[in-house]
Amino acid sequence: MTEKVEYWVKIPFGPIHPGLEEPEKFILTLDGERIINVDVKLGYNLRGIQWIGLRRNYVQIMYLAERMCGICSFSHNHTYTRAVEEAAGIEVPERAEYIRVIVGELERIHSHLLNLGVLAHDIGYDTVLHLTWLAREKVMDTLEAVSGNRVNYSMVTIGGVRRDIDEKRKRIILDAMKYYREVLPQMEDFFLQDPTIEARFRDVAVINRRVAVEQGAVGPTGRGSGLKDDARWSERLGVYPDLGIKPVMPQDVTGERPHGDVFDRAAVRIGEIKQSIELIEHALDQMPDGKIKVFAKDNILVAKLRNLVDGEGIGRYEAPRGELVHYVRGKKGSDKPPRWKPREPTFPNLFAVAKGVIGDQLADFVVAVASIDPCLSCTDRVAVMEDRGRKRVLTERDLIKASIKKTREINPDIRGDPTPVGLGCSR
Amino acid sequence: MEEQGKLNVTEDVTEAFAQELLNEFPSASVEVRENKLGRKRVWIRVDRKEYKALMRHLRSLDPEAHYSIGIEQDMGDHLGFTSHLLLTWRGEALSVLVEVKAPKDDPRIDDISEIFPIALQFEREGMEMVGIDFEGAPDKRRLFLPEDFPEGIYPLRLDDKGVSEDMVKNAGHPYYLKGGSKR
Numbered sequence: 254m255t256e257k258v259e260y261w262v263k264i265p266f267g268p269i270h271p272g273l274e275e276p277e278k279f280i281l282t283l284d285g286e287r288i289i290n291v292d293v294k295l296g297y298n299l300r301g302i303q304w305i306g307l308r309r310n311y312v313q314i315m316y317l318a319e320r321m322c323g324i325c326s327f328s329h330n331h332t333y334t335r336a337v338e339e340a341a342g343i344e345v346p347e348r349a350e351y352i353r354v355i356v357g358e359l360e361r362i363h364s365h366l367l368n369l370g371v372l373a374h375d376i377g378y379d380t381v382l383h384l385t386w387l388a389r390e391k392v393m394d395t396l397e398a399v400s401g402n403r404v405n406y407s408m409v410t411i412g413g414v415r416r417d418i419d420e421k422r423k424r425i426i427l428d429a430m431k432y433y434r435e436v437l438p439q440m441e442d443f444f445l446q447d448p449t450i451e452a453r454f455r456d457v458a459v460i461n462r463r464v465a466v467e468q469g470a471v472g473p474t475g476r477g478s479g480l481k482d483d484a485r486w487s488e489r490l491g492v493y494p495d496l497g498i499k500p501v502m503p504q505d506v507t508g509e510r511p512h513g514d515v516f517d518r519a520a521v522r523i524g525e526i527k528q529s530i531e532l533i534e535h536a537l538d539q540m541p542d543g544k545i546k547v548f549a550k551d552n553i554l555v556a557k558l559r560n561l562v563d564g565e566g567i568g569r570y571e572a573p574r575g576e577l578v579h580y581v582r583g584k585k586g587s588d589k590p591p592r593w594k595p596r597e598p599t600f601p602n603l604f605a606v607a608k609g610v611i612g613d614q615l616a617d618f619v620v621a622v623a624s625i626d627p628c629l630s631c632t633d634r635v636a637v638m639e640d641r642g643r644k645r646v647l648t649e650r651d652l653i654k655a656s657i658k659k660t661r662e663i664n665p666d667i668r669g670d671p672t673p674v675g676l677g678c679s680r
Numbered sequence: 681m682e683e684q685g686k687l688n689v690t691e692d693v694t695e696a697f698a699q700e701l702l703n704e705f706p707s708a709s710v711e712v713r714e715n716k717l718g719r720k721r722v723w724i725r726v727d728r729k730e731y732k733a734l735m736r737h738l739r740s741l742d743p744e745a746h747y748s749i750g751i752e753q754d755m756g757d758h759l760g761f762t763s764h765l766l767l768t769w770r771g772e773a774l775s776v777l778v779e780v781k782a783p784k785d786d787p788r789i790d791d792i793s794e795i796f797p798i799a800l801q802f803e804r805e806g807m808e809m810v811g812i813d814f815e816g817a818p819d820k821r822r823l824f825l826p827e828d829f830p831e832g833i834y835p836l837r838l839d840d841k842g843v844s845e846d847m848v849k850n851a852g853h854p855y856y857l858k859g860g861s862k863r
Contacts, residue, residue, distance in 0.1 A: 296824035303809075304835050304843065344716040469747050469798040482746065487766060487773035488719060567721065567764060567777065569748075578749045578764060591838070596749040601798050 261289060268297040272375065272619035279607070279618075286614050291607040303594060310588040311337055311411065311558045312551050318579070318595065323404045324367065327360045328572035329579075329595060331409045335490075336581040336593075338411060340566030341558060343547055349413035350491040351540040355426065356399065356408045357570075358529040358536075362433065363392045364573035365522040368623070369444065372519055375620040376453040381443055388436045395429040398422060411554055413546025423537055430530050437527060444519055445507065454516035458621030460609035461513050468605035471598045472575020473521040474625045477503055478513035484571040496535050501525050513609075515624040559588045574598040574625070599625065693772040694720040705734055721775040731780045732790040735763075738776065739795050742767045750802025752810045754838045759787045759812050763799065782812065784839075791817040809836040 262283045268276040276297035282290040302321055306314050318333040319326045331353060338345065345353075366389040373381035393403045399422050400406035408414050418426070444450055460470060465478035475482060483500035485493045501524035503517040504510060511517055548554040562583030570577050575598030582592040602625040610621045660667060698710045701724065709725040726734050739745055746766040753760045758781040765776045782789050791814040793800035803814040804823040811834040814820075825835070835843050 294823075296822075296826060299824050299826075301835065307836070307838070339715040342716060466744050466746075467797040469796070471746075471748075480744070480746075482766070482773075488775070489717075490719075491717060565723075566715075567775070569775070576746075576748060580749065580751045580762070580764075582753065592751070592753040594749070594751045594753075600801065604798060604801060 260284070266618065268294075273622065274371065277603070277622075279622075281615070281618070283615060286616070288610050288613050288615060288618065291610060293603055293607050295603075306593045307589070307591070310555055311562070311583075311590065312555050314590070314593060315409075315411065316407070319405050319407065321595065322597075324364050325360065325572045325574065325577075326405045327356055327408065328570055328577050330407070331357060332568040332570040332572070332577045332579040333581070333593070333595070334409050334411050335568030335570060336566040336579040337558070337562065337568075337583075337590075338566070339568065340564055340581050340583050341411075341561035343412045343561065345413055345491075346544040346547065347492065347541050348417075348543045349545045351536045352414045352416075352418055352545065353409060354492060354496065354536045355418060355533050356396070356406060356414075358532045359392055359396055359399070359426070359429075360406075361529045361573045362526050363389055363396070365526050366392070368573075369440070369519060369522060371623050372454075372515070372620060373450070375623045376450070378449060381450075384443075385440065388433070388440070391429050391432050395425055398425045410546060410548075410551075411558065412548050413544070415546070417545050418537075418540070426533060426537060430534055433526070433530050437523075437530070440526075441523055444523055450519075451516065453617075453620065454519060454624075455514060456512065457515045457617045458606060458609045458613055458624060459512065459514045460605050462511075464608045465513065465605055468608060469601040470575075470605040471601060472571065472573070473518045473525070474575060474602045474605060476500055476521050477511060477517035479503075479511035482576070484569045484576040486571075488569045490570065492536070493532075495539070496532050498532070499528075501528055515620055518624045555588055558583075559586060562590070572598055575602060692720075693770050694722060694774060697767075697769055697774055697776075698722050701737075704737060705730060708734065719775065721777060724776065724778045726778060726780055728780050728782055728789050731778070732792060732795075734778065735792045735795050738765060738767060738778070741769055744768070745796075747796040747798050750799055750806060752802075752806035752812055752836070754810055754836060754842075755781065756838075758783055759810055761789055761803075761806055761812060763792075763796075763802075787811060788813045788815050790815055793817060808834070810834050811837065811841065 264281050264283060266279040266281050267273050268278045278294040278297065280292040280294070281288055302317060306317060309317055315330055315333060319330040321329050366385050370382040370385035370389070373379070373385065396406060397403050399418060400408050400416060408416060460474065460478045462479050464470075465475050465480050470478060470480065471482070479502070481500050481502060483498065484490065486498045486500050501521055502511065503520050506520040506524040507517070548557060562581075563585040565580065565582045568579040577598055578596045580592070580594045581590050583590050606621055606625050610618055613621065694712055698712050701722070702708070702710045705726065707727060707730065711723045712720055713723060714720045724734070748764045748766060751762040753762070760779055760781045762777055762779045765778065767774045767776055780789055789812055791800070791803060793803065800817060800819060801823065803817050804819060804821065806812045807814060807817075807820060808822045808825045822829075832841065833843060833847070834841050
């Protein structure tokens with residue numbers, strides 16, 4: 254009888270890996286194919302947003318917050334705005350609240366469809382990827398028609414919204430909802446009934462209820478593990494209670510008790526798309542007439558906030574990935590907040606899934622990470638490069654120079670002046 | 681700040697919670713604030729000696745309490761750490777904020793990761809960003825900052841331990857404002 258010898262291997266997974274959408278590093282300890290431990294290292298996308306925020310005023314931070322992430326840009330902007338409104342004691346007109354609901358739910362539809370596609374892609378089921386992303390185009394076009402942009406909508410401002418939803422836009426949104434009512438049964442079919450999807454998603458990366466509570470899992474990740482919470486519901490946010498908001502639990506969609514696996518997280522997303530369609534239709538129906546913002550111009554807003562904000566404010570909103578929290582502390586007489594901190598839902602979810610994959614196969618790791626819909630947007634665009642043993646930091650200017658040099662190398666005959674044009678860009 | 685007399689005026693769950701907490705921790709300052717949407721939040725300010733006991737008490741009120749965010753900040757002569765908790769108490773979801781402060785020359789705060797495990801990650805961020813020392817934290821490695829970032833520099837500090845002007849590489853940027861909120 255021989256003694257069993259175990260070989261544990263540590264491998265880095267990321268920061269740049271074809272299976273990951275964004276730079277994040279996991280150090281996996283493996284026993285053969287089985288995952289023993291996961292260590293998370295963040296900061297590969299650190300752009301110093303909070304540091305930049307110290308140098309911006311309330312209105313400028315609104316746009317900065319929006320650019321943290323392309324997919325949930327509305328959520329960041331909206332939650333930050335809520336925090337400032339709380340600190341300043343501003344009341345938002347009711348029509349603006351309804352418009353916030355409509356844009357927020359449109360964003361949720363596009364974000365969930367994107368994630369469902371990515372999940373399918375990660376298990377090699379690209380037909381489903383193309384189908385979901387094809388369906389996503391409709392909502393992107395709708396958002397463009399409503400706000401003027403496919404991402405970074407800039408719909409929200411402190412004390413209301415920027416653009417109104419008129420009859421024409423209302424019709425466009427209703428058309429899109431009609432389209433989704435037709436397409437959604439198809440999605441339910443391949444995500445909830447397909448044997449391939451069930452084989453790869455069921456009982457993979459199980460985050461049990463205890464781990465979910467300990468690691469503070471939020472959004473579809475938390476609800477997939479059976480935690481009944483939705484920030485829109487528990488916060489009784491804006492007009493959401495009037496629209497009958499309720500957390501979507503996996504049992505509402507699959508009819509089974511929550512397993513806390515990838516399948517349940519996908520099922521919650523399907524249920525939420527359905528809920529969002531209903532919310533949008535109700536909101537369009539109930540939307541009252543009236544003002545859409547408190548302050549007519551941004552310069553008035555900046556001047557007013559200087560005196561209005563005194564103290565702290567918290568904004569909580571259910572972003573597509575889960576509960577998003579922004580904190581703002583203001584000082585009377587200054588238009589710059591001394592502290593602004595956002596907390597993205599991926600932050601706790603990432604640690605929850607790192608615990609959840611322990612004991613799983615390495616091959617399931619990619620889909621496990623994708624199942625929490627990771628979005629690692631955090632803080633100075635800096636690239637560090639090894640230059641003959643010396644480390645060099647590349648700044649924006651260096652990167653532009655390097656790319657011009659490379660373009661000239663590839664095509665020496667290129668014409669035109671590569672100097673950037675624009676007001677004040679004195680590079 | 682302490683509205684002990686006022687708390688009994690309207691009997692609702694949030695106010696009752698604040699009153700009970702005040703009975704349990706008389707030295708803490710408990711304040712209920714309401715925003716324009718009618719959402720009430722309980723803001724608790726507690727001494728660092730009682731911080732851990734208070735967090736343990738909150739956890740015992742709701743074993744499934746949700747720790748949402750830990751906010752580290754530079755408040756002039758103090759370093760602050762605020763936690764937001766979502767507690768379900770008497771069937772009501774309460775939004776509770778706990779603030780604890782430590783002087784800059786002795787920035788020690790108790791680690792609460794044995795009560796709320798996710799708090800550890802926010803504490804790691806607090807350690808590298810403003811330089812709070814969380815006593816007894818099981819993991820004191822950096823989370824976001826790169827390994828070669830200089831020791832003793834805390835990016836979100838507003839004093840001379842923060843990022844100095846000569847460390848900023850993008851200084852030619854047209855929107856770069858020197859000094860920030862220190863100005």
